[in-house]
Amino acid sequence: MTTSTFVKLDGIAKRWNGQLGVEGITLDIPEGSFTALLGPSGCGKSTTLRLLAGLELPDEGQILIDGKDVTTSAASDRNLSMVFQSYALFPHLSVAENVMFGLKVRRVPKQERLEKLHRALEITGLLGYEGRKPGELSGGQRQRVALARAIVAGQRLCLMDEPLSNLDAKLRNAVRKDIKKLQRDLGITVVYVTHDQTEAMSMADTVVLMKDGHIQQVGSPEDLYSRPNNTFVAEFVGxxxxxxxxxxxxxxxxxxxxxxxxxxxxxxxxxxxxxxxxxxxxxxxxxxxxxxxxxxxxxxxxxxxxxxxxxxxxxxxxxxxxxxxxxxxxxxxxxxxxx
Amino acid sequence: MSTHANLERRRQAIYGWLLLSPALVLLSAFAFYPSIATLWTSLFSRGTRRRPVEYVGFENYSDLFADPTFWLVVKNNLMYAGVTIPVSMGIALAMALWANGKIRARGFVRTAYFTPTVLPMIAAANLWLFFYTPGLGVLDQIGSVFGLPSVNWLGQPETALWAIIIVTIWKEAGFFMIFYLAALQTIPEELKEAADIEGASRWTYTRRIVLPLLMPTTLFIAVNALINSVKLIDHLFILTKGGPSDASKLLLYYIWEMAFAFFDAPSAAAMTVMVIVVLAIIAAIKFSYLDKRTHYQ
CATH class of the missing domain: 2.40.50.140 (Nucleic acid-binding proteins)
Known part of the structure; x- marks a missing residue:
């Protein structure tokens, strides 16, 4: 794992009609790391992720990805992929068409497209399901289709917005390990939003704990557990x-x-x-x-x-x-x- | 079978028939019986004082096929349907996509689009009569500003049908827009975001994601538009009465004329039967063939 900064958020703020979204978010995310944004609902973790993805534009601050200022770039120009909480699969398209959607849009040649599709389905264990529609899959399989769609393009940064919250507890444990392994094997940088501290603590190299739009503590899971910055962290973690x-x-x-x-x-x-x-x-x-x-x-x-x-x-x-x-x-x- | 189980079955059957009976009675009295009576009537000659009613088989139909007015009316109606259905649906979709976007005064835009639908067709026709009136009408007033000659839109065979078509499109597009708007709102926001991240343009997103997801609505609207293209003739009574020289006459208007102006019920019945058969065939094709290629959520 390299330690050079891959994603940099500098003094990011986003407010809605004067109401607080996030404020003063400054964060360095090293390449190949697994960073979890953790916090109670409404703490601004999803907003931070959406700002990073380019689905929202910040009111203040600067975002750099791979050394490039992308603060006002369109989502598609940021070279990242995203897994949504609802998976956001296209319901009328088959698994294969869902996974290849981005490749097709980016005009990747057909042969290469099929190779990449095969590989992504192999990694996520979805071979044999190419022709199914999302409606014909179980929750866990749909989740894997969303993962396959995120990794198929080979982007180095992958954002995940509570990808496990729609799965049952047993499945969640298994998929947690799969995602972690996937991230290590592919060497990609993952920013992962969750409100579940078990997920954050067990998967992440770095946990960013947030509350009311502010970062409370950034550190390794051990740091947060054994050296909490403040009473909020102390009462949230563990x-x-x-x-x-x-x-x-x-x-x-x-x-x-x-x-x-x-x-x-x-x-x-x-x-x-x-x-x-x-x-x-x-x-x-x-x-x-x-x-x-x-x-x-x-x-x-x-x-x-x-x-x-x-x-x-x-x-x-x-x-x-x-x-x-x-x-x-x-x-x-x-x-x-x-x- | 034991008696109580038998009794229970009979009770269920009576219950079922009771629930069914209001619809059965109403449909029989006002749909099935008239249809069959129409079919029956179409097979008999028109009774006069000298010649009593007699069974003539398909003579009424062959008379119609030999009637040049009938063919003109069919041609008019095909043209009317062929233009109003796709154009009003296209405009409805465009308006819905716009009114569903993040625009200012969205509520106002939606209301404005829907207003023509709320107006009764007769009122709308009167409104358009004012637009089309030669000399005084709004269209002519605007034309005269640019030095264009006065045009009698409703009074000449070349333009009368088109004038009717435009009124219909104006009336229907807002109505269909409401269905599209409702369907658009069931498409989750995340699909757009996912497509954005994948680098899909607005056009690609609309073509590959939105339009396929709107297919069930499109199908429903298409059937409705088709029925309306036969059913909607109120404005003819106000605007042209089918004229001049039958240039804007549509099938249902011709049927009405046959039955209540010329008192030729058998011919009207024969025409009605043909319209029903054609509509039934088209609806059957739509629901059997197109349904299989449509994704329902």
Whole structure:
């Protein structure tokens, strides 16, 4: 994987009737990388992707792809492909015609077109379905047709807008691996929009977490998990998300800070030896472990994981302990303090 | 079979017939019976005081085939259909594509296009009568500005049918546009975006994606336009009454004349039967042949 910047967004802003779309998006995407734009709905991740695709034009800022300024270029001049959430397959055209649509438009000779079609269908496992219409395919197959259409032209940049959200959970896992493998094998740069953190964390080299049109943190999945920039990132990433404790509820942290701790770093200890005394408010058996939710003044999302089946009755009092080294400290604005 | 199952079956059958009966009664009284009666009438001679009605077989039909006016009317109607159907559909599609775009005052444009449809045909004909009037009419007024001579559009055989055709197109295009507009709005926005990214021009997108997806609508409109080209004659009564010298006479108007002006019911019946047969054949071809080549979502 090379590390030279392939896609560059510089100070991009897009507003609708004064309403916020995205603001101050600055991002460097290296060639051959897998970048996930992650965030809750309405955070501007799809808008960012559409700006990159050329389906919208930014009000401010600059977009460079492969060193070329494409800020105001038409979508077709940006040499990229896109997979839509709805797949956007042409319903009256067969699989083969759908996949070859772009090649035909770009007047690729017939022989070459058929070779590329064959290869794309081979990669996506769709050989034998050439003559089917999208309406005669399952959701997973349609999704693969959309993928085949995106890779057939051999563009180096592929944008994906929640491509898995219309699939059932089991299929989603399988396709996730397929997409990741495809991206590695073809060496293409993928920008992937999702609201599902499992997708982002498991597939991406770089995760861009967004909220309200602003980037909250850019980093590797490990970065986001173990060094969240702010309390939003801390509470968004991870399942269960990080618990936040007001510093007044703990000794030695002053009174205007927030302290974060992950469930796996909390231990239940015998009475009298713990740092906090909490009440059990829920017990959830997850299979390999049991999630126990805890209640304490000035905390939110506090919970602990116990191995195996170890349900605890609601209302029980337990004491918990944790190391200072596992704590994340945020200032009164929610920003991470050094450490 | 046990008695209760038998009873249940009979109950279902009665229920079914009850649901069916209103349509059955109405269609029988006002569609099936008149059609058969028409066919029957067309096989008998016209009764006069001296000669009673008698069975003549296909004599009414052969009389018609020997009638030069009949052939002129058929020619007129073919011309009328051949021009109004494609032109009004083409204009409807163009207007719909435009009114579906991201333009300003879209609501106004759509309403404006639809207005001719809302007007009763008689009112529309009166409006156009004013346009076409020699000397006073709008067309002549505009022509005189450019020094063109006055033309009696409705009063001369060369232009009368064309004047009628233009009124019909004006009346129908807006109506068909509404169907196209509705169909266009069912095409997802993403298809355009996907085509854009693939580098398809607006023309390619329209030709390869939009038009095929509009095929079911086109078929439906074509059948309607065909029926209208036979059915729509209200404006003839106001504008030309089929004249001058039958230049703008259409089949249904001729049928009406036969039956209620010349009181020749058998000839009118024979002509009606022929129109029904021709329309039925064309509709059958459309729905059997073209349907198979059309993509329905």
């Amino acid at each position: 399942a269960p998300p990080m618990a936040l404790i007001e510093s007044t509820a703990l000794e030695g942290f002053g009174d205007d800070k927030t302290v974060g701790i992950r469930a796996e770093n909390i231990q239940i200890v015998p009475a009298g030896t713990g740092r906090m005394r909490c009440k059990v408010n829920e017990s959830e058996f997850l299979g390999a472990e049991t999630l126990i939710g805890l209640d304490h003044d000035g905390t939110s999302g506090l919970c602990v994981l116990q191995p195996g089946l170890s349900l605890m009755p609601e209302g029980d009092e337990v004491e918990i302990n944790f190391d200072d080294g596992n704590l994340h400290v945020f200032d009164d604005a929610g920003k991470r303090l050094a450490g």
